[in-house]
Amino acid sequence: xxYLRLLLLFFFALAICLIIFLSFYLFIRKIWRKEYGNWxxxxxxxxxxxxxxxxxDTGQLAIIPVTQRFQANxxxxxxxxxxxxxxxxxxxxxxxxxxxxxxxxYIQLGLDKKALRLLGSHKWHLKxxxxxxxxxxxxxxxxxxxxxxxxxxxxxxxxxxxxxxxxLIGAEGLRFLDITSYQITDWQQIKLLKxxxxxxxxxxxxMDKWLSSGNSSVIVFALxxxxxxRRYELYANIxxxxxxxxxxxxxxxxxxxxxxYVENTSEVLLARFDGETYENQIAIMDAxxxxxxxxxxxxLFSYLDAGKAQxxxxxxxxIVNGSANGLECLMNDPKSKTYPLTDxxxxxxxxxxx
Amino acid sequence: MSWxxxxxxxxxxxxxxxxxxxxxxxxFFATLSIGEIRNYxxxxxxTDYGLLAGSTQAPSVSILAPAYNEGANxxxxxxxxxxxxxxxxxxxxxxxxxxDDSLSKLIEVYDLYKADFFINSQIETKEVNGVYKSRKExxxxxxxxxxxxxxxxxxxxxxxxxxxxxxxxCIDVDCILEQDAILxxxxxxxxxxxxxxxxxxxxxxxxxxxxxxxxxxxxxQLPEQFLPRVQTLEYIRAFLLGRMAWSRLNGLLLISGAxxxxxxxxxxxxxxxxxxxxxxxxxxxVRMRRYMQEKGIAHKVSFIPDPLCWTEAPSTFKILGRQRxxxxxxxxxxxxxxxxxxxxxxxxVLGMISYPYWFFFEFLAPLVEFFGIIAFIVFACLGVIxxxxxxxxxxxIFSFGFLYSVFAILMxxxxxxxxxxxxxxxxxxxxxxxxxxxxxxxxxxxxVKGNIDLLRKKNSWGEMTRQGFTKEKAQx
Numbered sequence: 001x002x003y004l005r006l007l008l009l010f011f012f013a014l015a016i017c018l019i020i021f022l023s024f025y026l027f028i029r030k031i032w033r034k035e036y037g038n039w040x041x042x043x044x045x046x047x048x049x050x051x052x053x054x055x056x057d058t059g060q061l062a063i064i065p066v067t068q069r070f071q072a073n074x075x076x077x078x079x080x081x082x083x084x085x086x087x088x089x090x091x092x093x094x095x096x097x098x099x100x101x102x103x104x105x106y107i108q109l110g111l112d113k114k115a116l117r118l119l120g121s122h123k124w125h126l127k128x129x130x131x132x133x134x135x136x137x138x139x140x141x142x143x144x145x146x147x148x149x150x151x152x153x154x155x156x157x158x159x160x161x162x163x164x165x166x167x168l169i170g171a172e173g174l175r176f177l178d179i180t181s182y183q184i185t186d187w188q189q190i191k192l193l194k195x196x197x198x199x200x201x202x203x204x205x206x207m208d209k210w211l212s213s214g215n216s217s218v219i220v221f222a223l224x225x226x227x228x229x230r231r232y233e234l235y236a237n238i239x240x241x242x243x244x245x246x247x248x249x250x251x252x253x254x255x256x257x258x259x260x261y262v263e264n265t266s267e268v269l270l271a272r273f274d275g276e277t278y279e280n281q282i283a284i285m286d287a288x289x290x291x292x293x294x295x296x297x298x299x300l301f302s303y304l305d306a307g308k309a310q311x312x313x314x315x316x317x318x319i320v321n322g323s324a325n326g327l328e329c330l331m332n333d334p335k336s337k338t339y340p341l342t343d344x345x346x347x348x349x350x351x352x353x354x
Numbered sequence: 355m356s357w358x359x360x361x362x363x364x365x366x367x368x369x370x371x372x373x374x375x376x377x378x379x380x381x382f383f384a385t386l387s388i389g390e391i392r393n394y395x396x397x398x399x400x401t402d403y404g405l406l407a408g409s410t411q412a413p414s415v416s417i418l419a420p421a422y423n424e425g426a427n428x429x430x431x432x433x434x435x436x437x438x439x440x441x442x443x444x445x446x447x448x449x450x451x452x453x454d455d456s457l458s459k460l461i462e463v464y465d466l467y468k469a470d471f472f473i474n475s476q477i478e479t480k481e482v483n484g485v486y487k488s489r490k491e492x493x494x495x496x497x498x499x500x501x502x503x504x505x506x507x508x509x510x511x512x513x514x515x516x517x518x519x520x521x522x523x524c525i526d527v528d529c530i531l532e533q534d535a536i537l538x539x540x541x542x543x544x545x546x547x548x549x550x551x552x553x554x555x556x557x558x559x560x561x562x563x564x565x566x567x568x569x570x571x572x573x574x575q576l577p578e579q580f581l582p583r584v585q586t587l588e589y590i591r592a593f594l595l596g597r598m599a600w601s602r603l604n605g606l607l608l609i610s611g612a613x614x615x616x617x618x619x620x621x622x623x624x625x626x627x628x629x630x631x632x633x634x635x636x637x638x639x640v641r642m643r644r645y646m647q648e649k650g651i652a653h654k655v656s657f658i659p660d661p662l663c664w665t666e667a668p669s670t671f672k673i674l675g676r677q678r679x680x681x682x683x684x685x686x687x688x689x690x691x692x693x694x695x696x697x698x699x700x701x702x703v704l705g706m707i708s709y710p711y712w713f714f715f716e717f718l719a720p721l722v723e724f725f726g727i728i729a730f731i732v733f734a735c736l737g738v739i740x741x742x743x744x745x746x747x748x749x750x751i752f753s754f755g756f757l758y759s760v761f762a763i764l765m766x767x768x769x770x771x772x773x774x775x776x777x778x779x780x781x782x783x784x785x786x787x788x789x790x791x792x793x794x795x796x797x798x799x800x801x802v803k804g805n806i807d808l809l810r811k812k813n814s815w816g817e818m819t820r821q822g823f824t825k826e827k828a829q830x
Contacts, residue, residue, distance in 0.1 A: 001742075001743055001746060004370075004743075004746050004747065004750050005746055005750075007750060007753075008746065008749050008750045008753045011750070011753035011754050011756070011757045012753045012756070012757075014757055015753070015756050015757040015760045018757070018760045018761060018764055019760060019783060021764070022760075022763065022764050022767060022779065022783075023776075025767065025768075026767070026776055026779065125396040125397075125399075128400060132400065156397060156400060159400075160400065183547040185544060185545050185546070185547055186411070186413075186543075186544035186545075187541060187544035187545045189411065190405055190406065190409050190411045190412070190544070191402075191405060193409075193411065194405050194409065217547070224411065279619075309472075309474045309475070309476075310474050310476070313472060313474060340472065343472045343473075344472045346470035347469075347470045347471055347472045349470070350469070350470050
């Protein structure tokens with residue numbers, strides 16, 4: 001029983017310690033909040049001055065006036081983090097001379113050196129933080145060092161490095177796709193596509209190589225790129241992806257062909273229908289419904305006998321949209337008088353109307 | 355040693371061992387969740403959810419919101435859902451045979467017409483009376499389904515049949531979602547390459563006393579009433595400490611029915627929600643995981659610690675009792691349906707850790723506690739054990755409970771800090787002190803009643819009357 005009482009006292013004591021810590025933390029946080037208000041004013045003022053800073057062209061790096069108090073504050077970790085967050089956000093929102101001024105300020109304050117020190121850290125989040133700073137600030141001189149991280153094991157470090165490389169050298173930075181041995185997740189692909197969309201249009205080279213990469217996620221990404229940038233010249237490479245061993249690659253190829261198609265694309269897709277997975281068969285029918293141009297719509301009717309209603313509906317939609325007289329053909333077919341086509345046809349008619 | 359004293363010793367030390375094991379589990383969860391939350395927050399600092407909002411590459415999501423007699427607030431709740439910031443989204447409201455004017459209100463406000471709509475009935479449900487769409491382009495994301503009453507699970511199954519997207523988000527129609535809730539819930543589905551993410555859950559918080567206007571949360575406030583406040587603390591503890599730890603172990607068996615996202619393909623393959631249980635939310639997750647394990651597909655159920663969904667908690671003992679009674683029955687029914695997983699190594703973490711934990715410490719805990727206390731009181735009255743021992747044991751449990759709650763409050767302050775003022779936090783600490791004396795015994799009693807009701811084969815949900823949220827106008 002003595003142990004029970006000791007434990008009981010220990011728990012109460014620990015709870016009281018936590019409450020004291022909580023109260024202390026709340027008190028400190030209150031002081032910090034006041035501090036943050038002052039700091040934000042100070043930082044905003046400097047960033048504003050830096051953005052609009054203009055000095056006669058002397059051929060040298062412009063020195064933006066920074067108070068000693070500000071420099072001293074930068075030694076404080078919380079102030080440093082707050083400043084870096086704001087300067088990164090500001091840099092993302094401005095370009096040209098304004099952006100160059102912010103980069104100069106960043107270098108002038110020695111933050112690049114600090115970021116390089118963080119890059120050497122063993123902690124992944126600090127590494128990623130450093131890469132993010134160097135990339136956003138456009139410090140091209142550090143490209144070789146950052147590039148090495150584009151194929152690192154830690155996913156976040158890897159993604160930040162890939163984004164940073166794009167920031168530094170634009171679409172050319174996608175060359176990391178040549179060597180990456182890790183899967184590029186869908187989330188990462190969305191990030192990369194977004195980053196590419198804000199980079200001034202540049203010639204994307206090497207896509208044919210990525211479309212035959214050994215890394216399936218690279219192929220999927222390349223297919224998305226081909227779709228987004230309407231790369232019709234890659235049509236043959238995209239069609240060859242329809243024969244890839246992985247269903248998700250084939251599905252992405254079908255989706256890409258929905259946007260990049262030629263006269264016989266529907267026939268090309270139909271030719272692969274029987275050998276496809278159920279999910280990809282649905283994707284093929286959806287693609288045909290968009291592309292149309294089915295030379296002989298009657299070939300689609302044989303698929304109407306497919307077991308699942310989902311497939312029947314996809315096939316019916318492909319028939320209706322696949323050719324100019326698709327709806328008429330479907331209505332004339334005896335199957336159209338049977339369930340579930342009786343329920344599907346009114347909806348398909350409405351879809352055409354809309 | 356006589357057999358009586360052996361029996362008493364066995365009972366006493368057995369109960370003590372059980373308590374120590376349970377407390378050790380809590381301690382283990384707390385430790386695990388610290389690391390998981392820290393990791394999540396670090397990763398989150400590099401995440402721009404805005405990317406997903408406008409991206410055509412974002413996964414397509416259908417929000418399924420069953421509604422039964424929600425006429426009072428349904429148009430506002432739907433407006434709130436339609437304002438969610440996400441491109442590939444459809445909002446499906448399932449009117450589960452409401453007896454009030456829910457449907458006519460929706461038709462009027464959103465200019466709905468009965469559309470020709472083919473329902474792919476992949477899951478068997480009660481009959482659908484009609485599918486409605488809006489004539490207005492601005493509401494093109496909205497689909498309203500009118501069906502015969504069949505309960506929440508049946509309504510959700512209809513929603514699954516009607517939905518055209520790859521992922522479904524099941525919510526209670528009266529829940530208030532944060533603007534970025536769907537973005538945060540969708541992201542885990544895009545991230546994993548080695549394991550298929552089959553479901554994602556988010557933190558549900560208590561909205562009583564919060565200020566709500568037009569279906570939007572304007573100001574977070576700690577509930578003024580004791581019962582909702584104590585549930586606030588309970589939810590913080592359960593979500594921030596419990597579920598984060600289970601997520602790290604990849605052993606989550608429950609995603610709140612109020613707010614969760616699922617991979618539709620797997621849901622359909624598993625047969626959708628089970629309408630024969632009152633714990634359909636837990637049962638579906640367990641069935642999905644069991645299916646994946648049996649198929650040998652690596653999978654994961656993710657959990658997001660951000661507060662994403664706000665709901666009204668019961669504010670009377672009567673309603674709370676019904677809710678906890680139902681939760682207990684739901685847990686037992688689920689455990690019974692999937693008893694094959696119990697300590698079965700074929701099911702990995704689920705069979706060896708998650709299921710046994712739920713069996714011993716979620717299902718049995720209230721029974722052990724209830725009968726243990728009665729037995730101790732009897733023993734003490736008979737003079738078999740000392741009263742001082744009895745009270746020491748009670749205080750021991752009480753002190754740990756208090757410590758655990760205080761730790762949860764600390765975690766809340768260090769992470770999301772929704773209740774910012776010192777007054778609120780002190781109120782939460784006081785609540786943590788009072789909870790084991792008032793709230794906990796009631797919850798235990800409701801759970802015991804749940805067991806009794808299950809034995810009596812009672813299968814009803816029990817009416818859940820809600821008071822409605824605080825509106826700013828009312829405050830002014």
